[in-house]
Amino acid sequence: MPEHLDRGLPSDRAPEAGLERAAESLATNTSRRGFLARVSGALMAAAGAGTVVRAVVPPGEAGAFHLCGHTYTTGSCPHPAGMPRIDSRGYPIRARDGRPVDESGRPVDSVGRPVDEQGRLLLDTDGRPLPPRPRRKLCEDMVSEQFGFRTVVDGGWYRCCGGKVRKLTDCCADHPRRINGDAALVGYCYGGRKVFCVMYYDTKVPC
Numbered sequence: 001m002p003e004h005l006d007r008g009l010p011s012d013r014a015p016e017a018g019l020e021r022a023a024e025s026l027a028t029n030t031s032r033r034g035f036l037a038r039v040s041g042a043l044m045a046a047a048g049a050g051t052v053v054r055a056v057v058p059p060g061e062a063g064a065f066h067l068c069g070h071t072y073t074t075g076s077c078p079h080p081a082g083m084p085r086i087d088s089r090g091y092p093i094r095a096r097d098g099r100p101v102d103e104s105g106r107p108v109d110s111v112g113r114p115v116d117e118q119g120r121l122l123l124d125t126d127g128r129p130l131p132p133r134p135r136r137k138l139c140e141d142m143v144s145e146q147f148g149f150r151t152v153v154d155g156g157w158y159r160c161c162g163g164k165v166r167k168l169t170d171c172c173a174d175h176p177r178r179i180n181g182d183a184a185l186v187g188y189c190y191g192g193r194k195v196f197c198v199m200y201y202d203t204k205v206p207c
Contacts, residue, residue, distance in 0.1 A: 001084060014121075016081060030100030031122075041146070046072075051138075053111070062145055064137045067084075067200065068161035068162065068166065069159030069160075069161050069166050069168050069200065070159075070161065070198055070200075071167055072114050073178075073180060073182055073184070074170075074178050074179070074180065074182070074187075074195055074197065074198050075178065075179040075180040075197055075198070076170050076179075076197060076198060076199065077138055077142075077143050077179070077196075077197035077198065077199045078142070078143060078146060078179075078197075079092055079138060079141060079199070080092055080101055080102070080103050080104060080105035080142075081093075081094045081095065081101045081105040082094075082095060082105075082202035083095035084138065084197070084198065085098070085161075085200055085201070085202065086137075086138050086144065086169070086198060086199050086200070086201050087100070087201065088201060089137070089139065090137040090138060090139060090153060091136070091137055092138050094107065098202070100135065101155070102114065102132070102133040102134065103133055103134055103135070103136065103142065104133060106122075106133075107119075108132065108133075108135065109121070111132065112132035112133070112134075112135055113129050113130065113131075113132050114129075114130045114133070137197065137201055138171075139151050139152070139153050139169070139171035139197075140152060140153065143171055143196070147179075147185075148179065149172075149173055149174070149175055150173065150174070151155055151171050151172065151173045151196060152168065152171075152172050152173070152193065153169055153170070153171060153172065154188055154189045154190045154191075154193065155170065155187075155189070155190070156168055156169035156170065156188055157188065160207035161202070162202070163206060163207065164202055164203060164204060164205060164206060164207060165203045165205040165206075165207045166200055166201070166203070167201045167202075167203060168185040168198060168199075168200045169198065169199050169200065169201065170188045170189055170195045170196075170198060171192060171195070171197045171198065171199060172188075172189035172190075172191050172193040172196060173183070173193055173194065173195050173196040173197060174192060174194075175194065175196055176194070177196075178194075178195060178196055178197065179196055179197040184196065
């Protein structure tokens with residue numbers, strides 16, 4: 001079975017079982033890239049419908065290797081706040097609440113100034129707001145700088161996590177090894193690149 005295609009079906013979803021079996025069959029008999037190519041358009045079209053999404057996104061609530069929706073051995077991209085959650089533009093956010101963080105892992109406001117848990121500006125000893133720290137894209141900037149080679153985002157795949165559609169994304173590089181030391185896989189990488197590490201973006205689409 002292709003990597004990342006999880007075939008479990010929760011027992012309380014019998015009404016959609018026929019549709020999900022069709023999606024299961026599609027997932028089982030195609031590559032990950034082929035599966036995404038066929039269903040991603042349907043997923044986006046279903047964003048306002050709420051019923052079709054379950055048929056095209058394989059369930060991801062069951063067991064995972066290190067984060068919901070990802071069950072294989074490729075490690076997470078290094079993230080300043082722990083789990084490799086990003087926003088829609090690829091910048092790091094905190095996993096538990098989606099708050100933007102700077103490169104030290106501190107929450108920041110809309111213009112990048114460090115804030116406390118209540119959203120109040122952090123001040124220096126003279127009572128002035130602490131200066132903003134850089135916020136750069138997790139894959140293309142931070143991972144690239146840390147490991148010393150170019151990394152890019154080429155593609156991703158979808159899972160159902162916490163009742164919402166999650167997009168999992170490969171951070172790709174022209175490198176023979178994944179971040180955990182295993183031989184690199186093609187995954188959703190193009191142009192001869194291979195998977196180096198993974199990250200995720202939580203959409204607001206119900207599943």
